[in-house]
Amino acid sequence: MLLVSHLxxxxxxxPVLRDISLRLAEGEVLAVLGxxxxxxxxxxxxLAGLETPDTGTLTLHGQDLLPVPPNERQMVYLYQxxxxxxxxxxxxxxxxGLRIRKVKEVExxxxxxxxxxxxxxxxxxxxxxxxxxxxxxxxxxxxRALIIRPRLLLLDEPFGNLDAQTRTAxxxxxxxxxxxxxxxxxxxxHDSREALTVGSRLGYxxxxxxxxxxxVAEFIQDPRTNIAAxxxxxxxxxxxxxxxxxxxxxxxxxxxxxxxxxx
Ligand SMILES: Nc1ncnc2c1ncn2[C@@H]1O[C@H](COP(=O)(O)OP(=O)(O)OP(=O)(O)O)[C@@H](O)[C@H]1O
Numbered sequence: 661m662l663l664v665s666h667l668x669x670x671x672x673x674x675p676v677l678r679d680i681s682l683r684l685a686e687g688e689v690l691a692v693l694g695x696x697x698x699x700x701x702x703x704x705x706x707l708a709g710l711e712t713p714d715t716g717t718l719t720l721h722g723q724d725l726l727p728v729p730p731n732e733r734q735m736v737y738l739y740q741x742x743x744x745x746x747x748x749x750x751x752x753x754x755x756x757g758l759r760i761r762k763v764k765e766v767e768x769x770x771x772x773x774x775x776x777x778x779x780x781x782x783x784x785x786x787x788x789x790x791x792x793x794x795x796x797x798x799x800x801x802x803x804r805a806l807i808i809r810p811r812l813l814l815l816d817e818p819f820g821n822l823d824a825q826t827r828t829a830x831x832x833x834x835x836x837x838x839x840x841x842x843x844x845x846x847x848x849x850h851d852s853r854e855a856l857t858v859g860s861r862l863g864y865x866x867x868x869x870x871x872x873x874x875x876v877a878e879f880i881q882d883p884r885t886n887i888a889a890x891x892x893x894x895x896x897x898x899x900x901x902x903x904x905x906x907x908x909x910x911x912x913x914x915x916x917x918x919x920x921x922x923x
Contacts, residue, residue, distance in 0.1 A: 661685055662707075662812060662844065667716030669702055669868075676702050678868040680716070684861065687842040689835075691859025692870070693852055693885060699868045700848035704814045707846065708737045720811055736808070739816040742801030744789040750800050751776065751785040757808035771807060778837055779803050795826040802834065806841055813838070813845035819854070831857040852885045 662684040669677040676699045684690050694700050705711040707718065709730035718725040725733060744753050751772055758768045776782050779799045789797055798818060805813055815834075819827045835858050838845060847858050848865075855862060862879040864871045873879040880887045 661721060663717075663719045664707075665717045667703075667706065667713045667718070669699075669706065669711065669713050676868050677706070677713070680868075680870045682863070682870060682872060684844060684846070686844050687839075688860050689838060689843075689845045689847055689858055690861045690863055691855035692846060692848045692863045692865050693850070693855040694848065694865035695850065698865045700865055701816055703865070703870075704737060704816050704846065704848060707812065708735055708814055709733050710737075734808075734811040735814060736805035736810040737814045737816065738801055738805055738818045740818060740820045742789075742797040744797060744800055744804070746789055749786050749788060750781060750792070753789065753800050754803040754807055757804060761808070772803075775803050775807055778840070779833070793826075795822050795830055798822065798830060799833070802837070806837065806843065809841070811844070813843050815845060815847040817849055818847075820850075827854070828857075834858055852887050852890075855879075855885075856887075 662682070664680060664682045667677055667680040668675070680703065682690065692700055692703070702711060706713050707725075709725070709728065712726075720733075745756065748756070754775060755768050755772045758771065763771075773782075773785075776785055779802065781796065781799055781803065784792060784796060789800065792800065802818075818834075819830045822830060831854055834847075837843075838858075847855075849855050849858075856876065856879070862873045862876065864873070864879070864882065864884055866884060871882070873882070879885055883889070
């Protein structure tokens with residue numbers, strides 16, 4: 661369980677996070693939607709230990725995180741550019757976290773092979789990162805994170821550089837694999853559709869203030885998410901493209917209608 665209480669952060673005299681509190685149970689994915697500059701990255705950096713808050717507390721499974729250095733927090737922070745070792749194969753990139761933990765060779769082979777299959781990367785196992793597409797590199801980076809079973813996965817617009825179709829496929833894959841592995845994560849995004857696809861919990865960050873939504877319906881109806889406006893835009897387009905055919909009417913009915921109008 662992650663507990664964030666009354667977290668605030670200023671840069672110089674600019675408030676960037678204001679009194680943020682949240683609670684995330686194990687296995688939940690909190691999707692945080694927000695526009696550019698709202699403080700999403702700063703929130704993730706504080707969780708990862710890369711920035712310190714001015715005020716507030718952070719606990720993970722009851723442990724106070726603030727004194728814990730980033731490399732001991734057992735979190736992984738993924739962002740748009742996948743960080744891979746260029747000289748290692750896909751297999752060895754994913755295996756890396758197990759090798760430094762001195763896991764036995766036979767176990768490494770089993771875990772990495774299984775995970776590569778889940779991430780649809782088996783046929784690319786021996787390739788170097790430069791021989792992969794952007795979506796494949798991002799899947800390797802996800803595999804590197806999953807293999808060490810992080811206590812918290814932090815994702816900062818991880819699919820932002822991918823084309824729309826690859827992005828949709830990655831969102832589905834992320835949702836499926838993180839559910840299977842029971843990974844607790846915070847996923848920040850500009851894209852409301854992405855938030856709805858990946859999030860089991862939903863939040864909106866605006867000028868450093870986090871709103872948490874109890875239901876998907878609340879999220880959809882909040883005008884800041886822009887979803888209701890977008891739905892009505894598509895409905896209008898559909899109506900224009902496929903106007904409802906006027907039901908065939910008898911002359912009498914039409915006459916009656918025009919009479920009524922005249923009255
Ligand atoms: N190290 C820093 N020093 C000073 N100001 C900073 C620093 N880091 C971030 N900021 C400011 O804090 C605000 C929030 O930045 P942050 O990177 O958290 O935004 P974001 O929501 O992730 O935006 P984007 O989606 O564009 O990356 C911005 O106005 C930014 O200029």
